[in-house]
Amino acid sequence: MYPVKTPYFIKKLFPSLTWNFTRAEKVLYLTFDDGPIPEVTPFVVEQLKIYNAKATFFCIGDNVRKHPEVFELLKKNGHSIGNHTFNHLNGWHSPTADYVKNIQKCNELVKAQLFRPPYGKIxxxxxxxxxxxxxxxxxxxxxxxxxxxxxxxxxxxxVLKHTENGSIIVFHDSLKAEPRLRHTLPLALAHWAKQGYNFKGL
Known part of the structure; x- marks a missing residue:
């Protein structure tokens, strides 16, 4: 089980982490974890382009190594890039020195100042x-x-039920997520655009 909407008390426990942005503006922050891969990431880019939407892609370093042309597609389209470790490490199961080293290895390729821990575990x-x-x-x-x-x-x-102004929303440009992502993303983007939302990278 996992909470779709992050509980307030968790945000309060870890105030130095970024959970959402101001509720005063009609802006959403779409994020995509675990790519880039040729089977899914270009589909995401095309859907975002329809709405002139910018997003943030938290990339696995090994996928960037294997698919540099897909990574370049993200940059060419003006999306923000984040680090998601080189090997999708679980922070709870990794010694801190090894964890940091894996992030640094990823950053040699992605050169990002944004980081998201895989599984949200850090x-x-x-x-x-x-x-x-x-x-x-x-x-x-x-x-x-x-x-x-x-x-x-x-x-x-x-996503439609729990999203509000300033939400940071997690999707995955991965094979595992693909069937649900291909259904959800176009419909969610159309719904939010109709409601007057803008979509920004981090």
């Missing part, structure tokens, strides 16, 4: 170590597109 010692050089970005809406037990319709409902 220890206080890792936060202390990283926040000098990175803005650590979490979220307040988790689409659940990675969840194989979720229908595409339920994924769409997750």
């Amino acid at each position: 220890r206080p010692t890792q936060i202390l170590n990283l926040k000098k050089n990175y803005k650590i970005v979490m979220w307040d809406v988790l689409s659940g597109d990675f969840d194989l037990n979720l229908t595409p319709e339920e994924c769409l409902e997750n």
